[in-house]
Amino acid sequence: MTATVAEAGTALHAQWDRLRAWVVDVVDDTVGDEPSVLEGWTVAELVAHLGRAMDALAACTAVPPGTVPLTLGEYLGTYGSRAADIATTTRELAAQVAGDPVAWIDARAAAAFANLEELAREGDPVVQARRGPVRLSAVTVSRVVELVVHGDDLRRSVRRFATAVPDPVDPGALDLVARELLAIVVARGGWDLEVVDARRWVRLAAGRTPYDVDELAAALQARWTGDSVPDLGRMLPVL
Numbered sequence: 001m002t003a004t005v006a007e008a009g010t011a012l013h014a015q016w017d018r019l020r021a022w023v024v025d026v027v028d029d030t031v032g033d034e035p036s037v038l039e040g041w042t043v044a045e046l047v048a049h050l051g052r053a054m055d056a057l058a059a060c061t062a063v064p065p066g067t068v069p070l071t072l073g074e075y076l077g078t079y080g081s082r083a084a085d086i087a088t089t090t091r092e093l094a095a096q097v098a099g100d101p102v103a104w105i106d107a108r109a110a111a112a113f114a115n116l117e118e119l120a121r122e123g124d125p126v127v128q129a130r131r132g133p134v135r136l137s138a139v140t141v142s143r144v145v146e147l148v149v150h151g152d153d154l155r156r157s158v159r160r161f162a163t164a165v166p167d168p169v170d171p172g173a174l175d176l177v178a179r180e181l182l183a184i185v186v187a188r189g190g191w192d193l194e195v196v197d198a199r200r201w202v203r204l205a206a207g208r209t210p211y212d213v214d215e216l217a218a219a220l221q222a223r224w225t226g227d228s229v230p231d232l233g234r235m236l237p238v239l
Contacts, residue, residue: 002072002183003176005120008140012116015147015173016054016109022151022168023047024102026158032101036157037208040087043157044101046150048094049086051105053146058111060119060127060139069126072138073184076145078131079239116140141180148177149206149239152199174198181205181238182220191230192223207237 003011032044041049079086097104119127119136129139151168159165178198185205186193195201201219203209211233220229 002135002137002180003141005116005124005137005140007176008137008144009116009120011144011170011173011176012140012147013113015144015151015170018170019050019147019151019154019168020102020105020109022154022166023050023105026162026165026168027154031158031162034157034161037153037160038157041090042094043154044098045090045094046154046157047101047105048097049090049150050147051097051101051108052090052093053143053150054105054108054112056112056130057139057143058108058115060115060129060136062119062122063126063128063133067126067128067133069133069135069138070131071184072134072141072180073187073238075129075131075134075138075142076184076239082131112143141176144173145177145180145206145239148173148202149208152203152208169199174202178202184238185232185235188235189230189232192227193220193229194223195219196221204236205238207239211236 027043027047032042032047034043036043036046038046094101119125124135124137126133127136127139148169155165155168175198178195178201181202182193182195197219200209200215204211204215204219209215213231216232217229222228
């Protein structure tokens with residue numbers, strides 16, 4: 001089951017605060033120009049994408065009663081078909097905000113949290129997000145997914161040319177994302193699995209680590225000792 005609005009909002013605040021502080025402390029002009037671990041993206045472009053990720057929550061609006069929402073899995077599943085558009089838009093944004101990227105991402109985050117607070121007054125309504133109607137809880141979880149995955153991308157990027165890089169990923173947010181991504185897979189296949197290594201599982205589910213059965217076995221385990229972890233090669237990545 002998707003986290004509640006309150007649970008997702010708490011995780012989003014914690015992950016944003018930690019990642020934003022990390023960007024200020026670690027990413028300077030020299031680092032920002034370096035290529036990231038995402039092919040074709042620089043570190044600065046990844047930072048700009050954080051603002052765009054939060055802007056998606058700021059842009060959510062109410063929908064007419066009776067609107068049928070996408071599930072979290074369906075919503076996240078729309079990412080792949082728009083990868084090229086996302087990359088192009090991100091590069092354009094990074095160029096536009098190059099003078100003060102932190103101010104820009106701060107503004108988008110403030111707008112996102114203000115809109116989340118306003119929409120949450122109605123409980124867990126269906127809202128219109130960029131990729132379709134979705135529950136407020138689900139779109140908030142999707143923002144936590146974005147910040148956790150890209151926070152890990154940023155750390156891995158900077159570690160290629162710097163030492164002693166701190167971790168920008170909040171442990172609680174990482175655990176929430178790992179559980180939510182596993183819930184999507186379990187709902188599709190009906191298995192009874194649990195997370196052993198949250199970061200390893202998130203990297204597999206997000207397509208950051210090439211699929212490998214040994215990696216999967218190190219990331220997940222069957223809840224019951226008589227069962228085994230199924231081959232999820234056709235179901236991953238989730239994003």
